[in-house]
Amino acid sequence: MATEILMPALSPTMEEGTLAKWLVKEGDTVSSGDILAEIETDKATMEFEAVDEGTVGKILIEEGTEGVKVNTPIAVLLEEGESAEDIDTASSAPAPAPAEADSKETDEAKPAPAAAAAPRAPEPDTSPDWPEGTEMQKMTVREALNSAMAEEMRRDDTVFVMGEEVAEYQGAYKITQNLLDEFGSKRVIDTPITEHGFAGIGVGASWGGLRPIVEFMTWNFAMQAIDQIINSAAKTLYMSGGQMGSPIVFRGPNGAAARVGAQHSQDYAAWYSQVPGLKVVMPYTAADAKGLLKTAIRDPNPVVFLENEILYGKSFDVPVMDDFTIPFGKARIAKKGDDVTIVSFGIGMTLAMEAAEKLAEDGIDAEVIDLRTLRPLDYDTVLASVMKTNRCVTVEEGWPVASIGNHLSATIMERAFDYLDAPVINCTGKDVPMPYAANLEKLALVTTDEVIEAVKKVTYR
Amino acid sequence: MAARRTTRKPNVSADELKAFYKDMLLIRRFEEKAGQLYGMGLIGGFCHLYIGQEAVVVGLEAAAEEGDKRITTYRDHGHMLACGMDPNGVMAELTGREGGYSSGKGGSMHMFSKEKDFYGGHGIVGANVPLGAGLAFADKYLGNDRVTFTYFGDGAANQGQVYETFNMASLWKLPVIFVIENNQYAMGTAQKRSTSSADIHTRGEAFGIPGEAVDGMDVLAVKAAGEKAVKHCRSGEGPYILEVKTYRYRGHSMSDPAKYRTREEVQKIREEKDAIEHVRDLLLTGEHATEEDLKAIDKEIKSVVNASADFAKDSPEPHPDELWTDIITDVAPQNA
Numbered sequence: 001m002a003t004e005i006l007m008p009a010l011s012p013t014m015e016e017g018t019l020a021k022w023l024v025k026e027g028d029t030v031s032s033g034d035i036l037a038e039i040e041t042d043k044a045t046m047e048f049e050a051v052d053e054g055t056v057g058k059i060l061i062e063e064g065t066e067g068v069k070v071n072t073p074i075a076v077l078l079e080e081g082e083s084a085e086d087i088d089t090a091s092s093a094p095a096p097a098p099a100e101a102d103s104k105e106t107d108e109a110k111p112a113p114a115a116a117a118a119p120r121a122p123e124p125d126t127s128p129d130w131p132e133g134t135e136m137q138k139m140t141v142r143e144a145l146n147s148a149m150a151e152e153m154r155r156d157d158t159v160f161v162m163g164e165e166v167a168e169y170q171g172a173y174k175i176t177q178n179l180l181d182e183f184g185s186k187r188v189i190d191t192p193i194t195e196h197g198f199a200g201i202g203v204g205a206s207w208g209g210l211r212p213i214v215e216f217m218t219w220n221f222a223m224q225a226i227d228q229i230i231n232s233a234a235k236t237l238y239m240s241g242g243q244m245g246s247p248i249v250f251r252g253p254n255g256a257a258a259r260v261g262a263q264h265s266q267d268y269a270a271w272y273s274q275v276p277g278l279k280v281v282m283p284y285t286a287a288d289a290k291g292l293l294k295t296a297i298r299d300p301n302p303v304v305f306l307e308n309e310i311l312y313g314k315s316f317d318v319p320v321m322d323d324f325t326i327p328f329g330k331a332r333i334a335k336k337g338d339d340v341t342i343v344s345f346g347i348g349m350t351l352a353m354e355a356a357e358k359l360a361e362d363g364i365d366a367e368v369i370d371l372r373t374l375r376p377l378d379y380d381t382v383l384a385s386v387m388k389t390n391r392c393v394t395v396e397e398g399w400p401v402a403s404i405g406n407h408l409s410a411t412i413m414e415r416a417f418d419y420l421d422a423p424v425i426n427c428t429g430k431d432v433p434m435p436y437a438a439n440l441e442k443l444a445l446v447t448t449d450e451v452i453e454a455v456k457k458v459t460y461r
Numbered sequence: 462m463a464a465r466r467t468t469r470k471p472n473v474s475a476d477e478l479k480a481f482y483k484d485m486l487l488i489r490r491f492e493e494k495a496g497q498l499y500g501m502g503l504i505g506g507f508c509h510l511y512i513g514q515e516a517v518v519v520g521l522e523a524a525a526e527e528g529d530k531r532i533t534t535y536r537d538h539g540h541m542l543a544c545g546m547d548p549n550g551v552m553a554e555l556t557g558r559e560g561g562y563s564s565g566k567g568g569s570m571h572m573f574s575k576e577k578d579f580y581g582g583h584g585i586v587g588a589n590v591p592l593g594a595g596l597a598f599a600d601k602y603l604g605n606d607r608v609t610f611t612y613f614g615d616g617a618a619n620q621g622q623v624y625e626t627f628n629m630a631s632l633w634k635l636p637v638i639f640v641i642e643n644n645q646y647a648m649g650t651a652q653k654r655s656t657s658s659a660d661i662h663t664r665g666e667a668f669g670i671p672g673e674a675v676d677g678m679d680v681l682a683v684k685a686a687g688e689k690a691v692k693h694c695r696s697g698e699g700p701y702i703l704e705v706k707t708y709r710y711r712g713h714s715m716s717d718p719a720k721y722r723t724r725e726e727v728q729k730i731r732e733e734k735d736a737i738e739h740v741r742d743l744l745l746t747g748e749h750a751t752e753e754d755l756k757a758i759d760k761e762i763k764s765v766v767n768a769s770a771d772f773a774k775d776s777p778e779p780h781p782d783e784l785w786t787d788i789i790t791d792v793a794p795q796n797a
Contacts, residue, residue: 008500011716012507032493033512033710033731035724044718049711051497070502160602186602192632197591197625204595207580207795208530210602231585232592237794239571240581241563242787245794276788300793 002057002082004073010039010046017041018066019074028056036075037063054079119415122380122387125330129291129319136317141283144290144318145175145251145307149213151323152297153183156211159297162189162198163215163252172217173253173312199225199250203232203302206248211297216252219268219306225250233302234277249296251305254282255347255397256434258310259441265434267398269346272304273374273407279328280375282306284349286316288372291326299328308347329376333385337367340455341385343408344395345371348446351427352395355451364459374404382408383416390421391458395451400428422458427451473681475749481523481680482740483758485515488539489737490766491548492711495538495555498770499715504555507584508569511539513710516736517642518543520683521610521703524691528605530578532593533612535570536642536709537582540612544577548765552773560776564783575795587620589613590639594630594700597637608636608694616647618661624668627700631668634699638690639665641702642677644709649721662704672702678734708734 007017018040024030031053039048057078061068068074139147153159160183166176167190180188191198195216202212216222222229233246256265272280279301283289289307296303318324334349335356344352349370356366367385371377386392392412394405405426412424430444492510499508511518514536522543525531533540541551546562554561555569562572570584580596583589593611600607617623618641630637641662647655658664662672671693675686683705690701708730712719744750 006501009502009715010500012505014716041716043716044720046712046716046718047724048500049496051493070500158603192625192628194622194625194628196622197629200588200591200622201595201598201626201629204532204580204592204597205599205602206595206793207592208596208599208603209796210599227585227588228591232583232588236573236581237790238787239563239567240573240787241561241566242790243563243573243575243794244580245790247793247796279789300791300796301789 002079003052003054003077005036005075005077007061007068007070007072007074008039008048009070010041010048011043014041014070016067016069019061019063019068020045022059022063024056026056026059030054030056030077050077052077055082057082122383122415124378124381124384129287129326129332130321130324135320137320138315139286139290139318140313140315141286141289141307142173142175142312144286144316145293146177146179148290148293149176149297150179150182152294153179153187156297158209159211159213160187160189161213161215162191162202164191164193164217166190166215171215173309175307175312176215195221195224196228199228200232202248203228203246206233206246207236207244211247213249213251213297216250218264218309219252219254220264220266222250222252222268229272229278229302229304230275234275237301238277245300246302247300249293249303249305251293251296252307253309253312254306255308256441256445259436259438261436262433267396267429268304269306269374269396270398270403270407272306273377273404277302278375279303279373280306281328281373282346283372284311284346284370286314287318288326288332288370290318291324292328292372294323294325295328298325306346311347326372328373329378330372331378331381332370332372333367333381334370335366335368337365337389339365339389340391340393340459341367341369341382341389342393342395342451342455343369343371343382345374345404346397348395348397351446351448351451354448355455358448358452359455362461364455364461366455371404379411379415383412386412386416387419390419392420392424393427393451393454393458394424395427395446397429397446400426400431403428422460425454425458427454475744475747477523478740478744478747478749479754479758481519482737482744482755483762484519484522484543485680485737485740486758486762487548487765488515488519488542490762491542491552491769492538494766494770495552496711496715498552498556498773503774504569505557506568507535508555508715509536509713510711510715511536511709513730514642514644514677514707515539516680516683517640517677517705517707518612520680521640521687523684524687525608525610526691528578528607529691530580530593530596530600530607530609531612532580532589532596532609533582534586534589534614534617535582535584536614537570537572541572541574541579541582544574544579546572546574546577546579548769549772552769553776556773556776557778558773558776559779560772565779566783566787587613587617587622590617590620590623591626594626594635594637597630597635598633601633601635606695608638608691610638610640612640612642614647615641615643615645615652615656615661616650618664619647619656624664627665627668627670630700631665631670634697636694636697637700638687638694639670639700639702641704642707643704644707646709646713646721648713649717651721660704662702665700665702670700670702672704674704674706677705677707678736678739680736680740
């Protein structure tokens with residue numbers, strides 16, 4: 001059967017082109033791979049090869065013709081035993097462009113949640129994190145993280161921890177202390193200082209049936225590895241149509257410590273929270289650090305676990321339980337109140353709680369919400385609170401542009417606009433790289449006074 | 462065909478030679494068809510064809526055993542076909558349809574098959590190298606006697622993470638074979654313009670990783686080198702580097718103007734070094750097969766490829782709901 005040779009698309013965006021030159025003439029025999037013509041696109045002149053063998057029966061488009069639409073028949077190829085008379089020129093209508101089907105499908109696609117007609121009423125999960133009357137013990141965040149890893153490593157042989165100085169040095173911040181002694185060098189692995197490489201090895205190991213915990217000495221260094229975290233870990237489940245997941249935890253201290261300068265003092269909460277396919281956790285208390293890290297290690301998805309160096313040594317009550325976990329996507333109401341909602345997470349909670357205490361002295365009763373998990377984010381607890389207090393202030397250490405606070409403000413506006421008695425204020429770090437000088441660093445960070453001032457503004461005091 | 466330097470007299474059965482011929486021909490015809498479907502607008506975006514390099518994967522797959530793993534870059538169609546993945550599923554992924562390996566959500570560069578131990582098509586140059594070492598890490602950790610073939614190009618061989626991986630793979634004696642498919646062009650930049658040393662297989666020396674160069678247009682030489690590398694890795698000696706010298710006949714991707722090399726250069730390799738013609742020649746001169754036998758194989762391959770194209774055209778586009786699935790999971794699918 002005579003086959004039509006169609007004007008090819010030679011780039012992802014090409015719709016038409018110029019048939020610059022024919023390199024064959026009618027009657028020529030061609031085989032697969034022979035160059036038939038030169039075609040000029042908007043980008044370049046390209047050679048066009050035959051994919052079948054046969055004889056060029058007829059050339060339909062003369063060389064030099066401009067604006068030839070993709071899929072227009074440009075020549076006819078004859079098989080063995082056919083002649084030019086077999087060509088049915090009537091069939092030479094351009095094939096329909098398949099692109100049309102796409103736009104139709106897109107219109108039918110599920111609309112983004114933002115476009116929903118009536119906002120869903122919030123249904124916060126108010127269940128307690130542990131049963132009433134549970135025995136409590138004082139524990140630092142460091143001890144809590146350490147015990148979470150040890151417990152999960154005892155529970156599951158495929159869990160291992162790798163990173164810089166996690167084994168013999170006992171952890172740059174002592175989070176992996178004693179793990180080498182208990183679990184040995186097979187499961188507690190010192191890596192060379194090559195974040196990009198070992199993050200990739202971790203992701204590959206997760207595909208191979210293991211549950212890696214990859215410790216970054218700080219999240220600042222993980223910028224070298226961010227391609228593996230996002231392109232390899234977060235996107236593979238989707239790109240594989242659900243065939244391959246990445247059960248891996250990336251953890252380490254995040255944000256400013258004290259006087260360590262611009263390259264060692266960045267909060268990545270908003271960065272990672274933007275990425276579908278990741279789960280993002282940023283605990284404040286020791287109980288949350290423990291319960292959420294255990295959940296993270298068991299989770300079949302890649303988890304970004306953002307800790308804080310200043311919080312490592314801080315003590316909190318932790319429930320004494322055999323197996324204590326905290327689910328993702330559930331915020332914690334750290335203090336109940338009626339006048340204003342203060343939303344924070346991680347070290348920002350220190351300021352939120354201090355501010356709430358001082359505001360109480362002025363007769364302002366703040367409700368303080370600790371988000372704990374940033375993706376999935378517990379919108380319902382925030383919205384229910386804002387609907388009660390009608391005012392909201394967010395607190396975070398990161399930069400102001402495209403911050404978590406910005407995102408919460410937008411969500412509150414969309415779903416609780418009529419409940420607001422004042423604009424939401426976002427208290428954030430300043431829009432500058434972190435300075436070294438002690439006085440400047442203080443100015444760059446968000447402060448308790450700024451939170452108090454913001455609350456007074458939204459409560460019109 | 463011009464006289465050819467075969468490295469050694471093949472000690473290979475007629476059946477094996479025929480299988481090589483068939484496997485390589487499937488890749489070539491499949492890729493030609495993919496190019497055609499691209500030209501018709503049925504395949505979109507980036508599409509990198511493997512034509513010319515067929516002997517690399519076919520030779521190395523002949524050295525692999527059940528349970529060995531493979532991972533590669535975005536020029537991945539050949540690897541998938543060679544490890545036994547279904548041409549229909551691969552072609553339907555290229556057209557972005559429901560019947561594709563990733564339900565149409567991955568495309569040419571992103572497909573996986575747990576069943577065939579194929580760990581993807583990856584689009585970021587060099588990124589699949591630590592991932593491959595990670596798969597090998599998992600096998601070693603779990604006590605599996607398996608090796609991972611980690612394929613990348615001469616272009617990727619200049620990425621920093623490749624050397625981070627060489628270091629750790631050697632340090633931890635990971636059972637990974639680094640297969641550098643040197644097709645001589647990093648996209649449009651010739652090796653001599655992008656790479657300071659001519660012999661990429663010696664790049665492991667600083668890390669204590671043995672390496673060798675292989676004629677990648679000779680499937681028997683590739684298989685022999687693969688067997689040696691597999692033996693090294695499987696016996697716990699750590700990683701091995703194979704620099705397989707090959708050649709890509711087509712452009713880097715479909716939108717390659719091919720201005721960086723001459724038509725004569727491509728034509729010369731095609732005429733003198735073609736891997737499929739080589740095996741065809743061995744089959745005929747060794748009287749292992751007749752022209753008729755080979756014609757029958759050609760016909761069979763053509764029908765498999767045409768069927769894959771039909772399947773890829775007929776398979777529906779993914780349901781709009783698929784937009785929102787496979788973002789997070791309740792159970793890691795590979796552990797399910």
